Amino acid sequence: MVAEPVAPDVQPLADIDQVIHASARLMILTYLYVVESADAVFLKNMTGLTWGNLSTHLSKLEEAGYVTIDKGFRGKKPQTTIRLTGQGREAFQVYRQRIRQVFDDLPE
16 A cells, blocks of 8 residues: 655645745845845845845835835935835744745654
């Protein structure tokens, strides 16, 4: 008698937040999760994204309510500061939990 392989429960993948799941946005949120705020230059350098790509992904995160973007000046130089919102922090934690659950449920 051959044992049937047990299929892993991948249902949590169906519920993954697609706003976060895009690799560029996942990188951005990962950096923002561990700091109070970051400027756009830091995020551009850390993620390797172009200015246009960074701007596009930050706009999607802002529309979702996951980040706030503050534009101002430091002296005479423009500075853009990005912060993870409470909603963004919670969404990121749920995302982590669901991804972890999928991997933990996989058979060895």
